[in-house]
Amino acid sequence: MPGTSAPHSLRAWWAQRPPAAGAAVMATGIVSVGLHLAGYEVLSRLTLVVACAAWLGLAADFALRLAREPRRWLREAATPAGLTAVAATTVLGTRFSALGWQTLAAALLALSALLWPYLLYAVVRHWHRGMSGAVFLSCVATQGLAVLGATLAAAEASAWLAHAALVLFWLGLVVYAAALVRFDPRQVTEGAGDHWVAGGALSISALAGSELISADSAALYLWNNDADDVLHTVTGGLLVLDLAWYAVLMAAEFVRPRLRYDVRRWATVFPLGMTAAATLSVAAALDASWLEVPGEVLLWIAVAVWLAVAAGAVREARDYAAADGSPDGGLTSTARR
Template sequence: MPSGRAAAGAFHRVLDSVPPAAGAEVMGTGIVSIALSLDGLETISRILLVIAALMWVTLAILVPLRARRDRARFLGDRRTPPALTSVAGTAVLGTRLTLLGWTWAGIAALVIAVILWAVLLWPVLTHWKTPTVGTSLVLTVSTESLAVLAATLAASEHVDWLLVTALTPLGLGLCFYVFVISRFDMRQIGVGRGDHWITGGALAISTLAAGKITAAAKALATFGHGSGALKDLSVGLWVLTMLWLPVLVLAEALRPRLRYDVRRWSTVFPVGMYAACSFVVGSEARIGAITRFARVWVWIALALWAVVFVAMLVRATSVILGSAAPRAPTPTT
């Protein structure tokens, strides 16, 4: 039947359009939801949580089907840093669900995220390319996302050993950041299609991880006076994170990149992460100026999320209807 063939064609176009960095959609939506929750905007936060969960489930269905349809492309994609967005997306969603009180979902997300990270890390590292670009920093983001979720679960369930374990991905993620940024092509700040924002976003999630571990350490009295050093680390990381912000904003002003690209979700995530990490650090360090910044910035994050989300829906509709051919993503998308 013609209608059946048309439906099959539309479905195949959708499969072909799924990029390796698709998990960035969950990351961006999830972190903005977390930031809104930290500001007490629970209703809007939960709406975004539902959207993030639907995105995750959709990708959990589509990615295996895409792998079956084009195994060679799938195997090639899993060797690139964007594949690690599946780790970060899962961990960020798990963090938001844990904050909602769904600890069982957070635990499940942590298990899935750790497995994905362990499976993907080696292929990514053994096929590493330089100079690095924005998506290369997903190596840091995915690792730090494990620390954030582990610390959140440790505080929720009062599990000391999980909190101590969270220190490992925190430190490893920072090492990865130095490794990647020392090889970063600074021209990407001017020509990147959205993923250049991860230069700041990777530090922002490291800041959030340090802040979450600090908060959990205080609640559990795990590290004694060591929690003060963790607080200082989180504040120091926040300062370094903020140094990137004027550079990134100026680059956008000088060279606007208005056409939708899946890598724009790698802008939404850092912008949301700036708000989230500022809420946590401002609270733990008791620095009102940081919290006030977060309360303004969270609305910027929400506005950006809305624009990119609508652009994604328009693009998806075009692909389904066949008015826009699905673009074969490059290894850096």
């Protein structure tokens, strides 16, 4: 019946979403964080609702696939995009912590920490030369844990959690260096969207550094003067490198436009939003108020791109439903695993 074919087709479309779809949660969650940092609380909470709905849908699919198709689950878990499960969860946890929901944020941190070692090992053992920007998701997932750990440490006045986050912060930078060696630089002009994670990994590293700086207090006294100076210097340097990547990647988009929708475009929105959030967070942590205006400009660029990519996703789902999900229905998906 026509009345039931569309929902069935949409369920089939959802079932075929690759692990890269987790970047949609990452992107939406970090836009919510950025809007919160810029003071747009109503918009931030509305965006958070969307991110939570998407996370719940993907989490249910994650669990069902593990139960029903364990071989497929293991195969997809070994791809870099599988780490979006960790990164997306930590981004949501960070936003919940900002709302004062520390118990929920801690639960998401625990869940992420349980998934991270296995997924990181499964992904890294399959690394090779000439990889797409998804290779940097190993750094993003690691730094996501550092960001959420440092945020919770500040909220709960927990020194051990802050020190654990610091270890993850430095580990994330090592992972970034290792990933950079395996990244194919031609992806800058040829990538379908996930090449932006090369910069996004640096922006979440800068955000982690700023959260570690902000976690320190007279009561905790986490870092001595030398350690604090190093954190300030490294965090500022990471933001500069991130902005340099941003400029290069944006220029490449104008030189070689790639306007067709691809699910990996969510991995473009995430670095855009993360760069904005990192800029605003570093502005507060380093007492550099002059960064607030460029941070807000970057935020609205991220919001505009989020809207464009969301519209593309809606069109793809609508076209899939109209074609009844059949191979001969005229729909060619551009999503690659």
